[in-house]
Amino acid sequence: MGGEVEGGGGRQLGRVLSFGIPDTALGLVMGYVEDPWDRDAISLVCRHWCRVDALSRKHVTVAMAYSTTPERLFRRFPCLESLKLKAKPRAAMFNLISDDWGGSASPWIRQLSATFHFLKKLHLRRMIVSDDDISILVRAKAHMLVSLKLDRCSGFSTPSIALVARSCKKLETLFLEESTIAENENDEWIRELATNNSVLETLNFFLTDLRASPEYLTLLVRNCQMLKTLKISECLMPDLTGLFRTAQTLQEFAGGAFEEPGQQVANRNYENYYFPPSLHRLGLHYMGANEMQILFPYSAALKKLDLQFTLLNTEDHCQIVQRCPNLEVLEARDVIGDRGLQVVAQTCKKLQRLRIERGDDDHGGLEDEQGVISQVGVMAVAQGCPELTYWAIHVSDITNAALEAVGTFSRNLNDFRLVLLDREAHITEFPLDNGVRALLRGCTKLRRFAFYVRPGVLTDVGLGYVGEFSKSIRYMLLGNVGESDNGIMQLSRGCPSLQKLELRGCVFSEHALAMAALQLKSLRYLWVQGYKASPTGADLMAMVRPFWNIEFIAPDQDGPCPDIKKQILAYYSLAGRRTDCPPSVIPLYPAF
Structure with a gap:
């Protein structure tokens, strides 16, 4: 490498770099390094730097x-x-x-x-x-x-x-x-x-x-x-x-x-309700169409708006959002619909965080929701809100083209989470392997990635793409992905920075999960719910290594489908085996 120096000169340079900086100056410089990964790297330079890091680290x-x-x-x-x-x-x-x-x-x-x-x-x-x-x-x-x-x-x-x-x-x-x-x-x-x-x-x-x-x-x-x-x-x-x-x-x-349905006070007028002029972030419970006028005089100044616990329909969301051009954070439920997300894309050019949660499927909760989110809304937001850094969304349908749009236009994302709901009997397109590949190739700043879909939507090939193009991702949640053990093995050949992996509803065997854990060199934490379990759990022992705790979490035998709810929790620990395990947690390693 161009930066390497051979022989005694290199050793002398190393000593100068390690010890030639006064402790006071080194401590001041370290004070500006906030990323824990960077601090860890600094502490590995030499024992002296490790001591300075230890004494100057203010947060852990x-x-x-x-x-x-x-x-x-x-x-x-x-x-x-x-x-x-x-x-x-x-x-x-x-x-x-x-x-x-x-x-x-x-x-x-x-x-x-x-x-x-x-x-x-x-x-x-x-x-x-x-x-x-x-x-x-x-x-x-x-x-x-x-x-x-x-x-x-x-x-x-x-x-x-x-x-x-x-x-x-x-x-x-x-x-x-x-x-x-x-x-x-x-x-x-x-x-x-x-x-x-x-x-x-x-x-x-x-x-x-x-x-x-x-x-x-x-x-x-x-x-x-x-x-x-x-x-x-x-x-x-x-x-x-x-x-x-x-x-x-x-x-x-x-x-x-506000008053809950059935308890509303007739002719209550919120049009002249007073909020202090300094208020820029707001979230209100049980706000319906009759009360949303409370926001209108202040909408242009709002930077954060939480509509998750309101009684608004799709059109109500549109009326509010189009009055909020300075929003940086928006939280809502999927009742906002594709129409609402299109208004978001047209209006909220400064948006940095968008969270769309699942609504009430039974229509017995906050209101009768008609909104549906699909690839239409996702593409609109991707193209219209280029400053997004965080995006969590529940969708009823999604296509490869929509995921490709995220990879093309949402280049600032560091956290992306998508859940494909099972409300619709059929979805427009699957598998979504190519869309996921395009998203990960385009969003190079991603550090956290969640993709919870249906069986068949992300195949073994798609998992290979996840491994190949997740160079900087440190946390990952995957649900109902893959077709065979080959999928998790392909993923584990990549993901060099992955520290925390959570899997749900997967088709992988214990042996494949163990081999993947060994192959993911940065992995510190693994949680799996729903997998091909062996009668004794012996295949999990293939991932045994020093300081690696493996725990089996037994399902509730009285609950529905107990086999599906079997869980594995594995994590690095310098503390050894837990001493406070309840009967439902069975330590597999260390054995004592």
Whole structure:
């Protein structure tokens, strides 16, 4: 290579590069390197650089709580100020993992409280956090904690939140979104937060069952004059007028609620409803055609709009979106339809993130949905919104040409996720091998890729294309793909950067999955649900290697099709075998 230097001169240059930079300068330079992959690469240059990295690293994400121990993490990074810790697999969000799977935060909380002397920010995701855990954390860190995120967690109650609110007077962020919290009728914690904290910037208890009185919320925004983000549970919008007139610094609001169907108040007029002029990101519950006028005076200023929990039909979506030319983030359900996505493409030229979730198939939920998304809407958005970096979409039909359009026009994508619904008996075109190839060849910035389709839509050939053209992808979810073991083997010959792979409804054997895991050199985490299982699971042992935990998650024998729900979880771990496995989790390796 042109950069290599032979002989003693090369060794001398190596010593200069490794040791010739003063520690102060090296630490300052490393402070600007945020990508963990880049930091890891820096730490491998030499032991000295590894030590400087250890002392200067301020944030770490532990993607799997069982992959290491808190003691080991502290020895590696003793000066951490911020930690994000995940436990239960993503599948837990879709009720695919039993509640007793594990994920207790207790051993981490005890060690963090005792030894991580600089820790100011803690983000726990999909973990079980007890009231005792919070009490221990508060006793140790109340004087310095500025951010606490309990993200999709469970096991704690509102008195513990009140303890945090009362004790952590420097707290700037309290995040509880989608957590399951006991004693949810008690909203005294909001009053405690309002009376003990004046620096709060973000409060989020969106999509929880927590009660929130308008009086306490108004007191909160009056006392916390730096509050920028407020995402709450359901609270009637007519009762929040005082809050919005008080919250002059508020930039984001989500939650609230209008009257549910059957409870609407006649002739309620929202045309003159007041939002503070600083508000640019908004999401409202149960908003229907009679209430959407509340948005019209502010639409042109909106940068983010969440319509996932509204009662709007396709035409209502069109009326709102065409008034929002400055949107950067849009979230909706597939009721928006192809027509709505065409309006998005025509109007929202600054759009960076688009999320279209599945609607209510039974028509028994929010409203009778008529919207359908197909290749028409996908092609329109690809051609009309060139700044997209994140795109997650549920479609009822898709073609190779639509996927090729994404690869041609959406060159800035770093995260693309597509789910093909099974609503329609027939789809226009399959297989989609060539479309996937074009998408991956064009979207060279992709780091995360999900493709959940129907059997036959992505063949073994298509999986070969995925492997060949996924040079930079680090996370991948594939559902109902491939025709034989050859498909997963072809994929595993590529994907050099793939760290996390999730598979559902696949046709692959245990042996093929094991061989693929060995061949994917960067793989750190593998989750599979639904595969060709052997009677004993012995073929999985072919993937055995040092520090590689293999667990079999038994299905619920009382549930439908138990064989389909068999799961494999394999991951790198420096902590050894789990000691808290419930009966449904069977460790295969290490055996003891």
